[in-house]
Amino acid sequence: MDKPKSTAKRGFAAMDEATQRSIASKGGQAAHQKGTAHEFDSEEARRAGQKGGEAVSRNREHMAAIGRKGGESRQSAARAQAAKNTAPGSEQLSRDGNR
Numbered sequence: 001m002d003k004p005k006s007t008a009k010r011g012f013a014a015m016d017e018a019t020q021r022s023i024a025s026k027g028g029q030a031a032h033q034k035g036t037a038h039e040f041d042s043e044e045a046r047r048a049g050q051k052g053g054e055a056v057s058r059n060r061e062h063m064a065a066i067g068r069k070g071g072e073s074r075q076s077a078a079r080a081q082a083a084k085n086t087a088p089g090s091e092q093l094s095r096d097g098n099r
Contacts, residue, residue: 012020031037040048057063 008014012023015023028037
């Protein structure tokens, strides 16, 4: 006869985030002292970052939101620059620095 599954958090998962971080940090420090901790070399870190980027880019909604935010930022910067250049009393310099 199967036991009913409990949905209550137990053990490490039941601890608050600060306690979990503290315990995990101690484990990481101990592994480094012992010499068994994993350390990324630059090539391995590059591959991990690329893999993460590929995973994120599969989410089309997320990527669209990023692009929209960047476009809005660029557009507002261009508008601010245009307003600055057309303000009364402002003179725009030519490419060679002459007025």
